[in-house]
Amino acid sequence: xxxxxxxxxxxxxxxxxxxxLPGARLPWLTALRDGAAATFAxxxxxxxxxxxxxxxxxAPIGDAGFDEPLTLLEGSVALPPAGAARAVFVDGRFRxxxxxxxxxxxxxxxxxxxxxxxxxxxxALAQPARDAMAALNTMLxxxxxxxxxxxxxxxxxxxxxxxxxxxxxxxxxHPRHLIRLGRGASLTIIETAMGTAGAAYLHNPVFEIGLExxxxxxxxxxxxxxxxxxxxxxxxxxxxxxxxxxxxTLNAGARLVRNEIHVALTGPKGACHMNGAxxxxxxxxxxxxxxxxxxxxxxxxxxxxxxxxxGRARGVxxxxxxxxxxxxxxxxxxxxxxxxxxxxxxxxxxPQLEIYxxxxxxxxxxxxxxxxxxxxxxxRARGIPEPAAKAMLVEAFLxxxxxxxxxxxxxxxLTDAIAGWWQGQEAAA
Amino acid sequence: MLKIDNLSATVDGxxxxxxxxxxxxxxxxxxxxxxxxSGKSTLSYVLxxxxxxxxxxxxxxxxxxxxxxxxxxxxxxAGLFLAFQYPVELPGVGNANFLRTALNSIxxxxxxxxxxxxxxxxxxxxxxxxxxMPEDMLKRGVNVGFSGGEKKRNEVLQMALLQPKxxxxxxxxxxLDIDALKIVADGVNAQRGENFSALVITHYQxxxxxxxxxxxxxxxxxxxxxxxxPEVALELEKDGYASVQEAA
Ligand SMILES: Nc1ncnc2c1ncn2[C@@H]1O[C@H](COP(=O)(O)OP(=O)(O)OP(=O)(O)O)[C@@H](O)[C@H]1O
Ligand SMILES: [Mg+2]
Numbered sequence: 061x062x063x064x065x066x067x068x069x070x071x072x073x074x075x076x077x078x079x080x081l082p083g084a085r086l087p088w089l090t091a092l093r094d095g096a097a098a099t100f101a102x103x104x105x106x107x108x109x110x111x112x113x114x115x116x117x118x119a120p121i122g123d124a125g126f127d128e129p130l131t132l133l134e135g136s137v138a139l140p141p142a143g144a145a146r147a148v149f150v151d152g153r154f155r156x157x158x159x160x161x162x163x164x165x166x167x168x169x170x171x172x173x174x175x176x177x178x179x180x181x182x183x184a185l186a187q188p189a190r191d192a193m194a195a196l197n198t199m200l201x202x203x204x205x206x207x208x209x210x211x212x213x214x215x216x217x218x219x220x221x222x223x224x225x226x227x228x229x230x231x232x233x234h235p236r237h238l239i240r241l242g243r244g245a246s247l248t249i250i251e252t253a254m255g256t257a258g259a260a261y262l263h264n265p266v267f268e269i270g271l272e273x274x275x276x277x278x279x280x281x282x283x284x285x286x287x288x289x290x291x292x293x294x295x296x297x298x299x300x301x302x303x304x305x306x307x308x309t310l311n312a313g314a315r316l317v318r319n320e321i322h323v324a325l326t327g328p329k330g331a332c333h334m335n336g337a338x339x340x341x342x343x344x345x346x347x348x349x350x351x352x353x354x355x356x357x358x359x360x361x362x363x364x365x366x367x368x369x370x371g372r373a374r375g376v377x378x379x380x381x382x383x384x385x386x387x388x389x390x391x392x393x394x395x396x397x398x399x400x401x402x403x404x405x406x407x408x409x410x411p412q413l414e415i416y417x418x419x420x421x422x423x424x425x426x427x428x429x430x431x432x433x434x435x436x437x438x439x440r441a442r443g444i445p446e447p448a449a450k451a452m453l454v455e456a457f458l459x460x461x462x463x464x465x466x467x468x469x470x471x472x473x474l475t476d477a478i479a480g481w482w483q484g485q486e487a488a489a
Numbered sequence: 490m491l492k493i494d495n496l497s498a499t500v501d502g503x504x505x506x507x508x509x510x511x512x513x514x515x516x517x518x519x520x521x522x523x524x525x526x527s528g529k530s531t532l533s534y535v536l537x538x539x540x541x542x543x544x545x546x547x548x549x550x551x552x553x554x555x556x557x558x559x560x561x562x563x564x565x566x567a568g569l570f571l572a573f574q575y576p577v578e579l580p581g582v583g584n585a586n587f588l589r590t591a592l593n594s595i596x597x598x599x600x601x602x603x604x605x606x607x608x609x610x611x612x613x614x615x616x617x618x619x620x621x622m623p624e625d626m627l628k629r630g631v632n633v634g635f636s637g638g639e640k641k642r643n644e645v646l647q648m649a650l651l652q653p654k655x656x657x658x659x660x661x662x663x664x665l666d667i668d669a670l671k672i673v674a675d676g677v678n679a680q681r682g683e684n685f686s687a688l689v690i691t692h693y694q695x696x697x698x699x700x701x702x703x704x705x706x707x708x709x710x711x712x713x714x715x716x717x718x719p720e721v722a723l724e725l726e727k728d729g730y731a732s733v734q735e736a737a
Contacts, residue, residue: 437539438577442591442647443565443598452590456581 066122067104067192070232071097073128074199082202083175089182096188096198103192115376115408116318116347121290126232126262128200129153137223143469144217144250147205151225152233152263154203166215166247171204171236178206181238185268185296193294193320197234197266204236204265207247211272215247217469224255224263224289232262239267241275241303248278250470254313255286262290269297271305273327278306280470282477285313287344294320301327301356308465309336310474311346312481318347325352325359325387332361335464337474339481341488342371349378354387354417363394366461368454369405370485379424380412387417394424399457401431401450401485447489451482490515490686491536491556491655496547497711498535505531507711508547513655518677518687520697522722523708524730529690530574532708533657537571538564551655566598568654572644572661574690579631584643587631588613592650616649619679621672637664645676656680656687662696674699694726707733 074097083089105122106113129151137150139158147168148158154170161168171178188195209215222235241247253263263285271277277297285291291314297305311317323332338346352361367375377396398407411424431453439449458478465471491513498506505528513519523529535542536549538561549556551567559567579587592612593603604612610627617624620642632640641661648656658677662670677687677700689700697705697719705721706713707730714733715721725733 433540434577435579437537437561438573438579439587439591440561441537441539441565441571441573442587443562443594443651444590445562445594446560448590448594449562452582452587453579456579459581 066119066125067100069122069125070196070200071101077128077200081200082172086175086179088179089175092183093199096195099189100192100195100199103195106192112349112378114410115378116316116345120316121262124230124260124262124290127229128202128233129227129231137225139221139223140252142219143473144219146219146221149203149205149222149235151231151261152202152222152235154205164215164218165213166207166209166245168205168207168218171206171238172202174206178238181240181268181270182236183268185270185298186266186294187296191294193264193292194266197236197264197294200232201234201236201266204238207237207239209241209245209247209275211242212244213242215245217248217250220249220251222251222253222263222265224259224261224286226256226259227261230260230262232264234264234266237265237267239269239277241271241277243272244274245272246276248280248470250280250282250473252282252284252473253291254284255289257286258288259286260288261286262292264292265294267293267295267297269295269305271297271299271303273300274302275300276304276306278470279308280465280474281307281309281319282473283309283311283313283317283319284477285317287313287315289314291317293318295322297321297323297332299323299325299327299330299332302329303327304331304333306333307335308470308474309348310477311336311338311340311348312477314346315343316345318349320349320351322351323353324355325361326355328356328358330356330359332359333464334361334363335461336365337458337461337478338365338367338375339478340367340369340373340375341485342373345374347376347378349376351380352382352392354381354383354390354392356386357388357390359387360391361393362464363396364461364464365396366458367398367407368401368457369398369407370401372402372404374405375407377409377426378412379410381414381422381424383415383417383420383422385416388419390417390420390422392420392422396426397457398428399431399454400428401454447486454482491549491551491688493549494547496535496549497545498531499543499545500531500541504545505711506535509708509711509713511706511713513686513688515686516681516683517703518681518689518700520689520691520702520705520722521708522691522705522725524734527708528711529708530659531711533571533659533688533690536657537561537569562594565651566595570648570651570653570656572641572648572656572658574659574663576632576640576644578633580633582631583627584629584631585610585613585627588627588647588650591647595651613650616646620646620649620676622646638666638669641665642669642673645673648680649676652680654684654686656685657690658687659690660692662691662693670696671699694722697722709734
């Protein structure tokens with residue numbers, strides 16, 4: 061079966077679910093979904109002929125034959141311990157019984173229960189007409205998290221946990237998360253995506269994030285899906301003047317992952333940090349694609365991505381920076397480095413700079429290399445066994461990206477996740 | 490302690506060591522001198538187990554164990570230590586973490602309990618003070634941005650912490666100022682005893698004023714062409730390598 065008929069299956073699924081999807085009685089939403097469905101029917105899944113998808117083949121998703129779960133799972137699920145207020149999604153559905161959102165300084169709720177309030181904001185940033193994954197999400201989303209932090213409020217830390225359970229038929233879920241931070245507001249989101257070991261599913265979240273003047277969002281993402289799972293996420297963030305969007309993404313799980321991050325810096329002195337680590341082993345494919353629009357003057361952007369590949373892993377990084385003519389005195393930096401732990405691993409990277417302003421500081425770089433033999437020998441000559449020596453050098457390779465995060469829960473979670481990944485590699489070796 | 494017998498080795502098919510025989514008994518310090526490119530570092534790498542060298546003949550045993558059959562970390566665990574001529578920089582690896590991991594690896598092998606961060610810090614501080622090393626060198630990346638002399642001191646610090654049975658010091662004196670030379674020599678002399686031997690590779694007689702060797706060997710073109718007492722170094726200082734080179 062090819063990707064086209066795989067896409068047709070999602071379209072068919074939409075036909076069947078159309079009347080039953082949340083918000084089906086809202087004309088504006090139905091129109092939005094129908095429009096997205098029409099786009100998706102035309103576009104299908106992106107193929108490798110599309111420049112932005114040159115290195116990632118979605119055919120396995122089309123082949124897998126996913127179903128959207130129709131019923132809300134009520135049973136108990138094993139959850140990792142919470143470190144802060146937490147919103148929990150099981151198979152893409154908000155679980156009020158598992159959430160700890162009382163007493164927050166801001167509002168965080170299930171989107172499915174608040175759809176009559178989001179006409180306008182929903183779909184304001186995502187581009188289903190251009191982007192097949194956003195179209196797929198728009199036509200089929202059933203729930204998501206709706207976050208609103210009022211002007212000047214410090215929201216503290218919120219955990220967003222997505223758990224996928226095992227099911228007979230592979231499931232697909234397409235949560236839609238809407239996040240707004242008012243002027244001068246701040247929030248840290250620690251998002252964890254995980255699934256029952258061995259479970260095959262498609263997790264296809266779309267985020268629409270609006271940051272008003274001087275707001276600050278730290279968005280940490282720990283993607284630790286089941287090794288048989290698929291994770292396709294698309295983030296659209298609009299950053300107003302003086303605001304900061306800080307994204308850190310760890311890609312450690314899933315059989316295939318694509319993280320697409322679109323950030324638009326729309327007001328002066330805004331900033332965007334997109335950092336991440338991809339840790340992938342045999343049979344995994346991880347693709348990070350950033351699309352950054354510098355649309356206003358005096359903004360700064362920093363990107364540091366590190367990919368560690370073991371076995372027959374395949375890594376991709378594509379980073380596009382578009383500096384508009386108005387974006388004078390832009391300060392942009394992009395660094396993408398890969399460490400190959402095996403000769404069978406492969407890394408593709410493609411920076412893309414389009415600069416239309418004349419007073420701009422923009423630099424980028426990419427490296428791909430293996431562990432340094434001299435460094436390995438130096439460590440081993442000091443009595444450090446080979447696996448531990450490797451672990452030290454891998455950690456050293458990642459540190460530059462990890463250090464971008466301030467000390468705190470997010471950084472702890474990340475270091476734990478990295479250690480966990482490494483132990484998994486050792487056990488597999 | 491160390492017994493090298495007719496050892497030959499090639500690098501990329503090129504013969505570098507051409508039948509070296511050398512014995513360092515327990516408690517003795519031997520010096521190796523020789524012109525640039527004569528194979529001194531190659532010998533030290535072959536003994537420490539670096540990849541890329543093919544041993545084409547002979548043997549090397551360390552306290553009766555076949556050294557050449559062991560992994561580098563096994564050799565270190567058995568008590569061999571190489572102070573590198575060119576210490577390697579490890580950006581992103583903190584010096585303290587590196588030293589503690591190395592020390593604990595060795596201690597584990599000796600059946601000694603591992604040191605926690607506090608215990609380690611205490612030991613390291615004492616050793617660093619003895620070597621006049623500023624404490625902030627613990628916080629920096631291993632050898633990253635260290636001056637030439639600081640790198641050499643960091644090598645000696647590692648030796649002092651790991652307490653090897655046999656230390657190979659490959660030009661540890663190069664790049665050291667006069668005061669540092671004395672400090673480093675004191676560090677080596679402090680280890681001297683029944684259970685410590687050293688192979689000191691140097692170009693300068695001056696180091697041997699401070700670390701007085703039991704024997705001096707002259708290596709030329711991968712072969713030991715002359716061995717004797719400390720006076721050999723003095724003769725070389727006076728006459729250069731011309732006379733011994735003819736012999737080779
Ligand atoms: N990878 C290599 N490929 C080819 N030749 C090599 C390689 N490594 C070392 N050599 C050669 O082996 C010879 C011995 O080198 P070695 O570093 O052991 O000399 P050395 O006696 O330590 O010199 P110095 O006093 O300058 O430190 C040199 O001629 C060197 O160029
Ligand atoms: Mg040398």
